Amino acid sequence: MYDPSQKRFEVPLSIDAPGVAAEDANYDVQFSSDSSHFQVKRKSTGTVLWDSPLVDLFFSNQYLQITTAVPSTSVYGFGEQEHVSFKHNMDFVTYGMFSRDQPPTPLANLYGVHPFYMCVEDDSNAHGVLLLNSNAQDVSLSPNPSLTFRTIGGILDFYVFLGPTPENVIQQYTEAIGRPHMPAYWSLGFHLSRWGYASLDVLKNTAKRMHHYDIPFDVQHFDIDYMDHRLDFTYDKTNYAGLPEYIKELKTAGMHSVIILDPFISKDEEPGTYRPYDLGQEMGVWINNSDGVTPAIGKSLPPGYSVFPDYTNPRTVEWWTQLCLEFKDVLDYDGIWIDMNEPSNDLTGQLPGCAANDINDPPYIPSITDHSLAQKTLCPDSRTYLGEHYNTHSLFGWSQTAPTFHVVQQATGKRAFVLSRSTFVGSGKHAGHWLGDNKSQWKDMHYSIIGMLEFNLFGIPFVGADICGFSSNTTYELCLRWMQLGSFYPFSRNHNAEGNAAQDPAVFGAEFAKIARATLRIRYSLLPYLYTLFFESHVHGNTVVRSLMHEFTSDQQTHGIDTAFLWGPAFMVAPVLQEATRSVDVYFPEATWFDYYTGRKIPSTWHKTYATVYAPLNKIPLFIRGGHILPEQAPASTTTKSRLNPFGLIIALDEHGEASGSLFWDDGDSIDTIENENYFLAKYTFSAGHLKTEILKNGYRGADSLKYNKITILGLKLRPHAVAVNGGAVRRDAFSYELNGKLVLGISAPLTHELNLAIY
Structure with missing residues (x-):
């Protein structure tokens, strides 16, 4: 057992939840008459959401266990692991959670820890559950169906989110843990990176061929190659001579730069020659050995041995802030990528190894790789500001993220871009995430969709995978299909590892570049829609990418689909995920759907069934859902340029001839534009042949010079005889109508004036 007088570790995350009186709650908590188990029930339906037999409750010092029945097998979430399906296999599968530098491998614990799941009940209501616990843990899924949680420390601190829709669940979850941050507009452009640019010249030549083929390209990342001997806060003045000037060149061209920083600091440089270590020693910022005094010494990328900053310590935050600000004067970065922060x-x-004790070798080790708490990291009895590493290990990346976010904003005076490999509950408030060291394999491309869907559940919607794969060499066709898919990741970056062949979209020649350019131009044209989704995520906690199940929950067929996904409620992406394939079987839930490329309505005979859709090598199948209005903008080679271009609206009508949507717009990178009301927000409604625009906020003067120049309407049932915009007739040669019901209208109207359109 344990000594109840000893305070147990609790995650230092403030959970914000609105207080509700018991009689107003939409759930009941009931104990059985013999007190053998307790239940949480949904009041409106009587569905039992949580049912724990107390005989299965164990509470000892280093082992806590609780089991609950769940109301259905439609269970999603838990992370971070590589999952082979979005809907979990409940057939006695166990997932370990303990942050680890581990390339994605099925059932292995990876970089982050998210003990959160969502369950869709048999009547299509949904709920979510969070176990707020940072200790090493695992969860077993059983076909009863039931879940068994085990952790080796902390407390059993559960939060239940009642939904009842999947979107409501995530809105409630992010209200509790922190809303996702609002990304800078430029960060939604295409990012290029690799570990293995041997010199600045190699990197420059890569960028040149991107520009040669006019492939949209906003952000250049700098991996550890740019460093001097892989030392943080340095750059290689031989192989990367001229780097400060080149970063300024990129900025002048309207592009942005992201530098990598790793969380270990070399201790073996000549005394007095490496300021990050000297200053850290002086300020006492390291994780210490179990004595709480001497720094823990490990080994990683830099030469010699390294020490590890303790970001839970306020002094470390001061140290990190000072160094990042000083380095901004050396390299004029726009964002920071924090890697290897497990x-x-x-x-x-x-050094010299972990002592033999119950902290380093607990009586129970959860189902984690190597069944060791110290493998590839520090000893659990190391000391941090908050206590033993045993409790705080999985919080390392999380604790590094907020200070990095704040210093990037301080250094740049703009909205922060922070990309973190290790994440925890609430990390989305300050960072985006990529899915780690995947492989150049077709299955990894599929799994990236699953990971992307899951991180949207976890409140980290700014997510993507390394396009074309990180390790091993890609192939022409795999990389081409992955570029098509990756063009629709919220975070879109092509990145790969040292020793592998270059895989940027310009390296494969003109035909590949042409296809990649065309697909990225679709992304760039729809960035106003994607940006509006991020606004709704930041303000309301919505998902940005979601599964078909999320929107069509009552359709049981959608519960297992993870080969296609939606941007928001309205835009379906159905990528090719198999080699030598020129078609995709796409499931169309009951709704009006249109082919993005042609505007043709999908036949109603395809509804609620799989239809084979032609997908030649130069095309990724894309569909728009009726009932929605998507803002678009003419694309360009960078977002700096595209943001100046005219806007359009794609109005996709439902079976009643109606649609609605919205557009959020601001300067794209100032801090707190939403909180300061320095933004433009329009709501569009189409009904009975009329488009009405309501301007909800007109607080961004930079929008005054922008115009609409194109309206596309899909699903018109009758050929229009006349069109009027803001009371004025539109010339017949300014619009075209196709028999499939598509009307394309050329106009010129100010963005910040209410746009009213009538079709007769």
């Missing part, structure tokens, strides 16, 4: 360590524990 934290990763090449040793098993630190």
Whole structure:
């Protein structure tokens, strides 16, 4: 057992939840008459959401366990692992959660920890459950169906989110843990990166061929190659001579730069020559050995041995802030990519090894890789500001993220871009995430959709995978299909590892570049829609990418679909995920759907069934859902340029001839534009042949010079005889109508004036 007088570790995350009187709650908590188990029930339906037999409750010092029945097998979430399906297999599967530098492998615990799941009940209501616990843990899924949670420390701190829709669940969850941050507009452009640019010249030549083929390209990342001997806050003045000037060149061209920083600091440089270590020693910022005094010493990328900053310590935040601000004067970066922050360590524990005790070798080790708490990281009895590493290990990346976010905003004076490999509950408030060191394999491309859907459940919607794969060499066709899919990741970056062949979309020649350019131009044209989804995520907690199940919950067929996905409620992406394939079987839930490319309505005979859709090598199938209005903008080679271009609206009508949508717009990178009301927000409604625009906020003067120049309407039942915009007739040669019901209208109207359109 345990000593109840000893305070147990609790995650230092403030959970914000509105207080509700018991009689107003939409749930009941009931104990059985013999007190053998307790239940949480949904009041409106009587569905039992949580049912724990107390005989299965264990509560000892280093082992806590609780089991609950769940109301259906439609269970999603838990992370971070590589899952082979979005809807979980409940056939006695166990997932471990303990942050680890581990390339994606089925059933292995990966970089982050998210003990959160969503369950869709048999009547299509949904609920979510969070176990707020940072200790090493696992969860077993059983076909009863039931879940068994086990953790080796902390407390059993559960939060239940009643929905009842999947979107409501995530809105409630992010209200509790922190809303996702609002990304800078430029960060929604295409990012290019690799570990293995041997010199600045190699990197420059890569960028040149991107520009040669006019492939949209906003952000250049700099991996550890740019560093001097892989030392943070340095750059290689031989192989990367001229780097500060080049970063300024990129900025002048309207592009942006992201630098990588790793969380270990070399201790073996000549005394007095490496300021990050000297200053850290002086300020006492390291994770210490179990004595709480001497720094824990491990080994990683830099030469010699390294020490590890303790970001839970306020002094470390001061140290990190000072160094990041100073480095901004050396390299004029726009964002910071924080990698290997599990934290990763090449040793098993630190020098000279981990002592034999119950903290380093607990009585129960959850189902994690190597069944070791010290493998590839520090000893659990190391000391941090908040206590033992045993409790805080999985919080390392999370604790590094907020200080990095704040210093990037301070350094740039703009909205922060922070990309973190290790994440925890609430990380989305300050960072985006990529899915780690995937492989150049077709299955990894499929799994990336699953990971992207899951991180939207976790409140980290700014997510993507390394396009074309990180490790091993890609192939022409795999990379081409992955570029098509990756063009629709919220975070779209092509990145790969040292020693592998270059895989940027310009390296494969003119035909590949032409296809990649065309697909990225679709992304760029729809960025106003994607940006509006991020606004709704930041303000209301919505998902940005969601599964078909999310929108069509009552359709049981959608519960297992993870080969296609939606941007918001309205835009379906159905990528090719198999080699040598020139068609895709797409499931169309009951709704009006239109082919993005032609505007043709999908036949009603395809509804609620799989239809084979032609997908030649140069095309990724894309569909728009009726009932929605998508804002668009003419694309360009960068968002700096595209943001100046005219806007359009795609109005996709439902079976009643109606549609609605909205557009959020601001300057794209100032801090707190929403909170300061420095933005433009329009709501569009189409009904009975009329488009009405309501301007909800007109607080951004930069929108005054922008115009609408194109309206596309899909699903018109009758050929229009006349069209009027803002009371004035539109010339017949300014619009075209196709027999499939598509009307394309050329106009010129100010964005910030209410746009009213009538079709007769």
